[in-house]
Amino acid sequence: MNHRISNIVIKVILLTFFFQGLTMGFPVTDTPKNTLVVKAEARSGRGRYVRPQPADRRTARRVHRRHQGYRSGAYVYSLSSDCREEVVSGKTYYYCDGVYYQAYYQGNDLVYVEVEDPR
């Protein structure tokens, strides 16, 4: 009997940690944890929640498609060197592996947002 109770207690503790993890923003489930980069907060007083950042550009597209509502939604932090630069109607686009990107600032970071074929 005692054994059963301690078993239940352990389960409750483990599940508590699990839910705590969810509420604190740890990548407990669903998030491919090997691909996320977490950055230290650089503001104090008005400190905001730290955002996870994708480390790998291929997975970045997958991860962020779910969260970003802008244009086609996906963006990456860097482009591979074999991307082709194209200027259409005075605007610069990057063509990589069948996808067009446009450079934007997102906060202080430079990102490349997937866009429709501009031609």
Add this chain to the structure above:
Amino acid sequence: MRIRILFLIAILCSMLSGQIGFAGEAANPGAIEPKADQALRQMSDYLKSLKEFTLRTENTTDELALAGSKLQFGQTVDIYVKRPDRLRANAEGDLANQRFFFDGKSVTLFNKDKKVYTTLEAPGTIEEALEYAQNAFNLSAPLSDLIYPDAYNVLTQNVHSGHYVGLHLVRGIQCHHLVFIQDDIDWQIWIENSQTPLPRKMVITSKWLAGAPQFTALMSYWKTSARLPQDLFIFTPPVTAQKIEILPAAKGK
């Protein structure tokens, strides 16, 4: 059935511990030790009295990368402030070489390597422009918390408690070492123990994130009565530079 009950108990425990541990505590100015409070106020008042000043800050930012490894990236930023409405920062670092301009009318970010820039209209004082840039575009200036004239209020806004750690040296300068506790972060500041109580070092710890990543800043080369030329704050785009848009901040942040 038993599983469902276990889940329920776990959620309740999680909510309870959350409330007791963090969310239940309201910011209480009385929770800052008088000695820590005094040192922070003196620094804030002194910074507020400076009309034109420059400093250099050497920063590091931890990032948790693949397989749980913690990487540290460095950046040196030269900051030029002319109250009430001019700000310039030159950042050279591992991740980006960037320029920040505020000329009283607009804020510009210029990436030197990629030769791109973005400009947003933000008239007003430094603090009005920075607040707008932060809220609407998630764009921040380096160490802006210290640049605000009401630094004390900005810094202690979300603080639960503050403590005096001791008199410690930063690069040979004797400083009051203070620590402040918030929900998600703790921050430490080292304030020069002299007639010119300047911040000399700052460390911010994101304590609940795995690996507890830190941001550190060492501040030096303070020039507290500088004469800064107007054109220092005006951005003139190089011929090859391309103007790009900035994405609006995600809602609910």
